[in-house]
Amino acid sequence: GAVVSQHPSWVICKSGxxxxxxxxxxxxxxxTMFWYRQFPKQxxxxxxxxxxxxxxxxxxxxxxxxxxxxxxxLTLSTLTVTSAHPEDSSFYICSAREVQLGxxxxxxxxxxxxxxx
Amino acid sequence: xxxxxxDPQALSIQEGENATMNCSYKTSINNLxxxxxxxxxxxxxxxxxxxxEREKHSGRLRVTLDTSKKSSSLLITASRAADTASYFCxxxxxxxxxxxxTFGKGITLSVRP
Numbered sequence: 393g394a395v396v397s398q399h400p401s402w403v404i405c406k407s408g409x410x411x412x413x414x415x416x417x418x419x420x421x422x423x424t425m426f427w428y429r430q431f432p433k434q435x436x437x438x439x440x441x442x443x444x445x446x447x448x449x450x451x452x453x454x455x456x457x458x459x460x461x462x463x464x465x466l467t468l469s470t471l472t473v474t475s476a477h478p479e480d481s482s483f484y485i486c487s488a489r490e491v492q493l494g495x496x497x498x499x500x501x502x503x504x505x506x507x508x509x
Numbered sequence: 510x511x512x513x514x515x516d517p518q519a520l521s522i523q524e525g526e527n528a529t530m531n532c533s534y535k536t537s538i539n540n541l542x543x544x545x546x547x548x549x550x551x552x553x554x555x556x557x558x559x560x561x562e563r564e565k566h567s568g569r570l571r572v573t574l575d576t577s578k579k580s581s582s583l584l585i586t587a588s589r590a591a592d593t594a595s596y597f598c599x600x601x602x603x604x605x606x607x608x609x610x611t612f613g614k615g616i617t618l619s620v621r622p
Contacts, residue, residue, distance in 0.1 A: 398551075424607075426610075433617075434614070434615075435597060435612045435613060435614045435615050436552075436597070436612045437612075438609065438610070438611070441607075441609070483549070485551060485552065487552075487610075489608070497554075497557070498554075498610055499554070500544075500551050500552040500553075500554070501551055502550060502551035503549075503550065503551045505549070
């Protein structure tokens with residue numbers, strides 16, 4: 393099956409610094425990638441949708457200047473958390489979409505645990 | 510706002526028993542998907558059921574979909590301790606070339622050995 397990887401799997405950073413998270417589709421081309429955030433014992437909340445070569449579409453309430461998304465190739469999307477604060481500590485999950493038989497399948501990465509101290 | 514609402518929020522059963530989890534949603538969908546998430550890990554796709562399907566099986570999993578009631582159920586038969594995880598339903602609405610998954614709050618399933 394389709395595999396999506398994320399790097400790093402966990403990261404600890406100091407408040408005020410920026411952190412970049414990578415999402416790669418390993419064996420398929422993903423024209424669209426999604427970024428989700430999940431707080432402990434809560435559901436996944438969609439942050440933004442990124443299409444290769446174009447600007448990301450952010451969900452309401454998500455600051456685009458704080459969460460920079462780049463989808464420069466069909467296999468790589470990056471999420472940069474700028475000027476991170478402790479409240480940005482969360483589990484960030486990406487997913488990549490493969491079009492198959494007209495039904496849009498999404499494959500999820502293993503997630504990145506961000507802790508801001 | 511979230512689309513899917515699962516119930517119960519938490520379920521504890523004995524190994525070997527069946528586990529039934531329900532999901533309700535509010536708007537039209539193209540398909541509904543169930544995912545499993547082990548603690549602190551990513552999501553594992555379990556099964557997808559299209560809006561024109563009523564029931565689907567995959568191994569020990571059985572999913573039903575009732576679009577008139579806007580509800581779905583996931584049945585895990587002969588549960589095992591390894592089934593302990595959080596389960597999420599996610600509804601998909603496809604508009605043109607775009608689709609978006611909206612997740613429910615999740616159900617925590619504990620299977621006692």
